Amino acid sequence: MNNLSYSTQRKIILIGFLALPLALLALFTYYPAVRLVVQSFTDWDGISDSSRWIGFDNYKEVFVNPDLFGVFLNQIPYVIIGIIQNIIAILFAVILNSKLRGRNGFRVMLFLPFIMNAVAVAFMFQYVFDTTNGSLNALLGCLGLESLQQSWLGNESIVNFSLASIGLWRFMGYNMVIYLGAMQSIPGDMYEAAKIDGAGRFQTLWHLTLPNLTKIIQLNMFLTISGALAVFDLPFVLTKGGPAGASETFLMKTIETAFQFNNFGLASAMSVVLLIITALLLGIQNAVIGKGGDKA
Template sequence: MGGISYRAQRWLVLVGFLAVPLTLLVMLTYYPAVKLLMQSFTDWDGISSESNWIGWENYKEIFTNSDLFGVFLHQIPYVFVGIVQNVIAILFAIILNSRLKGRNFFRVMLFLPFIMNAVAVAFMFQYVLDTTNGSLNGLLGAVGLESLQQSWLGNESIVNYSLASIGFWRFMGYNMVIYLAALQSIPGDMYEAARIDGANRLQTIWHLTLPNLTKIIQLNMFLTISGALAVFDLPFVLTKGGPAGASETFLLKTITTAFQFNNFGLASAMSIVLLVLTVLILAIQNVVINRRGDN
């Protein structure tokens, strides 16, 4: 590259390396996102080549139709169970960060559910939660707790908690490993200084461990809440949104609206609403967690 300066050569190398990934990013991410936003203002049916511009009508339909926006209430159990899941994950991480005999075995066993296929997990729990032949009802009957036997996937009041508990079982070990890695990065000198100052175990956890986990808690809560708002696989495989739509989630409703009722314009608007609500909720979460970390 004889007459080209070093600065020009550097720019050519940078452009050469960045051209392909940036092109793919624009084609596969930004262009579809812009197209989705534009379609949300139309009545496109997904088949015809033309669509009519209807402005904000799709968004008005979402917020005024309880059958659409109201399904977010079905996802509250996922958020609640997700928060409990993170609390339990922190407790297990603290326990397994100590000099517990066989701690590596327990770490592997708790992490194992995460590497299992999501659909396989759903089908497995279909047998666990089955009303007549399920292992959970069988266990309750064997220990004399017949009064607690339920139709776990057929009872409208508990079906979402049943589905959320599957996510608890699958993702708790994953969150635990992340917290465990964060705990191992905290200098041991800080704990020794706290013990010298007379801090007990609970005070050490509250005033030393948790503040040092603030950023990791923020990350895991981001994953938990965004996952709770975009639940799809469990209700789709196990209940198809039943009974009587009690387990239907907003994402499941969006996909049904698009591919079953061919209303891609409304489905696009629902996707935008889901994205905006996720960003707003996570922003509030970050403010709360950061305030706790600063304190």
């Protein structure tokens, strides 16, 4: 070892430290991903040792069958509520970034829902949205708004908005903390200069704060959109995809196809389609937000 040059020793040490992590990454991440793509071109049932190569038939089935691809419409409310969630998170971050008395307590209270278990949150809101004894309908009754009382998880037109609102309550504080940290990294001199130039609060927010948050907004929207497209836990626990499949998501349909109908080839194709759609939407989102940030 002493006869080797310093650069050679350095390369050997780096390779030694990287070999095991890269091997684990290849074994548990890249190999399953490649197998998933290969299986998407077969009719494997998940049980037999052999499978038949069927080409793009699974992908055709995904896009032609409205019972499969059509469930993406059920996830539009999650995207809409996710956008609203980020807007509210920015507003709370702006408020709590000021010299507000008790702001640390408010930060903790808004962040607490994020650390709660997802299944526990789902069961908690099951009582909130309960038709007969739910706290939401009881509150509407106390306010004299009996006309608004309804079956929040049994109405096909609003069930997905009801489920998405749970995500708003749970993740808004997490997004707020990220925005708050980004705001605190903006130099105070910039705000002082804006104040001297006569900029009001809205002008400061629009022309100074938001442009400096462009990358963070991209990050949070990445998490929001990817989460909206892959939502599973809330509808699975609260509605099982009901009523009449109105709250069924693409991921639920994928798992059902694989484990209930034993069609792992089609389920693999659905997973690949979900990945491609997510990547396309995120690319469009980053282009729009990045372009807006550049103009600002």
